[in-house]
Amino acid sequence: MKFSKIKTLIFSDLYRYTKKKNVKTFFKIFLTNSFFRFQVYLRFSKSNNFLLSFMFRLLKANLGKKVNVQLNYNVPIGYGLYIPHGNVVVNSKAIIGNNCSLLQFASIGAIHNGKSATIGDSVYIGPNVNLVGDINIGSNSVLGAGSVVVKNIACNKVVVGSPGKAIKDVTDKNTYNDNLCDDSWARKLKE
Template sequence: MMTPFELIKSDLSRQTGRYSNNLLIKNLLNNNRSFKYTFWLRLTSSSNSILKLFARYMHTHLSIKYQIQIPKEAKIGAGLYLGHATGIVISPSVEIGINCNISQFVNIGSNHGKAASIGNNVYIGPLVCIVEDVVIESNVTIGAGAVVVKDIPKNATAVGNPAKVINCNSPAKYINNMFEK
């Protein structure tokens, strides 16, 4: 299990291709919405109670400001990248592997309790809805506007409403600066 600070390093490395303390400060002070949001989300699980309390406040504040709802209970692996961080809603029961790109206006949810399980190196395009307890395996690309209601196999590209696999030729095509365990 990675610490919140290790997760923060992996998230920044995904965004910038490298990590340094100066880069961390620069991305927090500049308006890098994606990193700022993931930074405070990761710190909500800190073992330091004062830091955790402040992180929860900042997470709530940024959730309202950026219109992102990713609950602290969601299980999200290292290397999270939020593209154009706005309009994202994720269920607390979701499980997401490492190196996941989540674009703007994505909804991953469930009306019946258990949301999706998403593998490693997955790109989720803009306006995608992933509905109910589906399994999205590793190295998958989900095209813009897709509505995923069935499982997607490894290395696939899926598009449409409902989403259909169109090929298995370019796995993890849009995942850059991959974090390695």
């Protein structure tokens, strides 16, 4: 991945954390927030430069152990990722869309080394949520705390329980997600 795209992804992540996208805020958050720093390492580990990519993979692996976030650099992730807490596990075959939030103890797994979840855009994955198997989570969905999701979820649904069931529609995606990035970030990535 080119440096310009990595920079855009990092600043979209920064926007999710702070609603700002300037260099001063970047350094402040990078130095004080280990979860954001993990995401910076994750983004740089996708660099086209082998040496740079390798170095950041090592940094990511080391910091990932400390903050307890297991997220393979090969996982396709859209802009605006938000991981505010640790204890997050993501299978290497998962796909994560734009503006997704992964809260503490979230687990995205597969069954017997099979495919894993495909997560749409602006999905809020609450604390202690488990996604199991080859399922699709529709865009703008909210997965409530403690949900265990084993079946596909349509777009704009609030899901709770074990097994997860849709209980209502999401009327405003901003109610659950903070500082969502708009489509201008997607245009920047295409440049």
